[in-house]
Amino acid sequence: MKAVLxxxxxxxxxxxxxxxxxxxxxxxxxxxxxxxxxADDIEWVAQKTSELRMFGDDTGxxxxxxxxxxxxxxxxxxxxxxxxxxxxxxxxxxxxxxxxLAERMYxxxxxxxxxxxxxxxxxxxxxxxxVSLVNTGPVTFLLESPRSHVQGAGA
Numbered sequence: 001m002k003a004v005l006x007x008x009x010x011x012x013x014x015x016x017x018x019x020x021x022x023x024x025x026x027x028x029x030x031x032x033x034x035x036x037x038x039a040d041d042i043e044w045v046a047q048k049t050s051e052l053r054m055f056g057d058d059t060g061x062x063x064x065x066x067x068x069x070x071x072x073x074x075x076x077x078x079x080x081x082x083x084x085x086x087x088x089x090x091x092x093x094x095x096x097x098x099x100x101l102a103e104r105m106y107x108x109x110x111x112x113x114x115x116x117x118x119x120x121x122x123x124x125x126x127x128x129x130x131v132s133l134v135n136t137g138p139v140t141f142l143l144e145s146p147r148s149h150v151q152g153a154g155a
Contacts, residue, residue, distance in 0.1 A: 001041040001105075002032040002081040007054045007139035011074045013123035014130045021121030026071030027054065028133050031109060032081030033102040034095050041145040042105060046112035048143050049073065062139075072119040076131055077106050099126060 005027050012022035029049055053062050055069035066073060079102065083091035097105065103125045113120045123129045 001034060001037045001045050001143075001145040003045050003049065003143040004030040004078070004081065005049060005052065005054065005141045005143060006030075006133060006135050007137055008074075009134040009136045011131070011133040013074065013076055013121075014132070015124050015127045020123055020129075021074050021076075023072040023074045023119070023121050025069065026119075027066045027073050028131070028135075029073060029075045030078035030081060030131075031075055031106060032078050033097040033105045034082045035097050036147070037097060037105060037145070039108070041147075042109050042112055044145045045143055046109055046116065050113060050116040050118055052141065054139055054141070067116070067118055072121065073113055074121045074123075075106070075110055075113070076123040076129060077102070077125045 008023070008026060008028050010024050011026070011028040013020050027049065050067060051065050053065055055062065055064040055066065055071065057063045079093065079096045080091070082096040083093055084095055085091050096102070106125055110120055110122055123131070
């Protein structure tokens with residue numbers, strides 16, 4: 001499982017002119033579910049997302065999590081994070097989880113974040129979305145969950 005975490009002053013996701021999710025200060029999560037990902041991967045990424053010290057304290061040092069900073073989370077599904085771009089010019093998506101299972105895992109990730117008492121907004125799985133954000137810092141982290149299976153499975 002891969003996630004791009006961006007610290008934002010604001011972020012929103014729109015589908016066909018309708019704003020589906022919008023947050024002020026917080027974290028925009030672009031989430032990619034790969035073949036072989038498990039509930040353990042969901043929990044690991046959810047824990048990192050909720051506890052990673054991405055926000056500054058009174059001295060400017062990044063020592064606060066999104067919850068400690070009073071922020072929210074916007075989660076957007078992003079299967080292109082699973083692309084293999086090592087060969088040729090066309091990305092390969094053999095690593096991406098099949099859509100029905102990926103959607104369930106995406107939803108389980110959202111539930112896991114809400115279970116950590118975080119305000120969570122979402123986009124729409126598999127929709128063509130417009131994502132807007134104001135990245136503060138900029139601060140962006142790439143998370144890749146530890147794998148209980150062989151790296152590159154399904155490639």
